[in-house]
Amino acid sequence: MMKVVKGKKKTSVLLALTLAGTMLLGACGSNNETGNKTTGGEAASGKPVTLKVEVFDRGNSPSGSTITKNYLTTYVQDNFGKANNVDVQFVPIPRSEEVQKLNVLMASGSDVPDIVFTYDSGTFYRYAQQGGLTDLGELLDQYGPNLKKFLGDDTLAYGNYQGQQFALPAKRAHLGKYSSFVRQDWLDKLGLPVPQTTDELYTTLKAFKEKDPGQTGGKVIPLGMALASAQYEPLLWSFIQPVTEEQRYTLTQQLGSNDFPILLPGFKDALQFMNKLYNEGLMSKDFSLDEDKKKLNEDAAKGLVGFFSEDDMNPFYPDGLYSTLQTNIPDAKLSSVDVYSNSEGKHPKPEYAPVGLYLMIPKSSKNAVEAIKYLDWMASGDNLLNIQNGVAGENYDLQDGIPVAKADAPDDIKNRVYNWGDMAIISNGKQLGDTEKNVEAYVLGMPEQFQEETRKALTISRSDTIKPVLFDHPIEAQAKYGSALRDKFNEIVVKATMVKPDQFESTFESIMKDYMANGGQAILDERTKAYEAMK
Secondary structure: OOOOOOOHHHHHHHHHHHHHHHHHHHHHOOOOHHHHHOOOHHHHOOOOEEEEEEEEEOOOOOOOOEOOEOHHHHHHHHHHHHHHOEEEEEEEEEHHHHHHHHHHHHHHOOOOOOEEEEOOHHHHHHHHHOOOEOOOHHHHHHHOHHHHHHHHHHHHHHHEEOOEEOOEEEEEOOOOOEEEEEEHHHHHHHOOOOOOOHHHHHHHHHHHHHHOOOOOOOOOEEEEOOOOHHHHHHHHHHOOOOOOHHHHHHHOEEEOOEEEOOOOOOHHHHHHHHHHHHHOOOEOOOHHHOOOOHHHHHHHHOOOEEEEEEEOOHHHOOOOHHHHHHHHOOOOOEEEEOOOOOOOOOOOEEOOOOEEEEEEOEOOOOOHHHHHHHHHHHOOOOHHHHHHHOOEOOOEEEEOOEEEEOOOOOHHHHHHHOOHHHHOOOEEOOOOOOHHHHHHHHHHOOOHHHHHHHHHHHHHHOOOEEOOOOOOOOOHHHHHHHHHHHHHHHHHHHHHHHOOHHHHHHHHHHHHHHHHHHHHHHHHHHHHHHHHHHO
């Protein structure tokens, strides 16, 4: 649903972006088919090929470096560019204006980089639909064997549109999303075991409220909640009943980048449980106002919260929630736990799609071969390792085959890889050959005193996970109604949770009717047709 934007300045910006979108097909598709499959004629004749690669500009370059001229850009030129007679030039795009700036570049045709990317799947699908992208299938087979092996079929599938490989999705190193955490010192003080199921959790929350083991003076919050996915998704999904493949594909609603179980059996039961917790005073009173999790983090760090769910590693970062909690309460102890349970005794929770960025080569590019060669080079030998970690013995030491950053390295050495995440574009996170090593790299990057709990949290986030539903083409209704329905979903959670118990049934029926009338039914209908077509 499009909102009317008042004001001349905002209107002109919207107009420019609209024009950029309508110009995209013509501008990006103007070259002939041979134009975007160049075999490097200029390079073969001795003249270097200029390969332009997008790079995110976060405004964080250290002194002596710029986003286009730094240790890693020099590494790329010295180790790929010179060997292939290619001049690699990086085109900065402000991270905060990613999609807008990319739309303008794509519409220009001549000024667009040879390699562009976005985190937004809708933007990728739109470019593919409008004919603005190069089909990479044959190029990948011919010039990208290492890249193809590195990404794998599961990841590559997310860059497929109507049978053609129009994007190369970056491979995500760790698919886990959520874990939960309990105040172990509170359990110990009350002589309670770690809860293993939702029912046991309820008993634990009641004990926290009644006995206030943290001596908060009546300010205890047994279950910390915020209006954010990491807090309510583990609870919601644990109530979903076993479903068929057809139900999973058709009744799931994707809003933005997340799948939500709004129409799946058990969703209503989940909200009723939240309603019970809220009305019994077992949950954060003002969670509906806390979309950025700021209040939850403050309450937990002050020692007021007994249990909460969160993005798996979040509490353990240096100067993060746990560190602040122990500064305030030295004896406080958090334990990573997997509590919310379903009817089968499992602990279901969503996992990430195995993708990060969508890497694309515009149809107008004359250097598609060099682009694939560059990405293939990144996936070859130790190149990705070196981009992500720097120089062995100077930036890092190997510990059981895992690079661990040297904390005592001087700043000029550390600054070599300040932008590794934005240069290593084929990967989301550090890749060390297998999932366990990838996860251990995250663990060893945390403060030593928190490493064991980090390891537990990462294991929890990868257990009993629910994979995202992937269709072979975009669901148009999701793109059309997704943003507005995401707001309505939050409204469903808030209203159903905060209403008095005797008003729950009528409230739930009313808000669900409103949700379906404002796009939910359209998404359901289109997903049902798409599933039938896939069969």
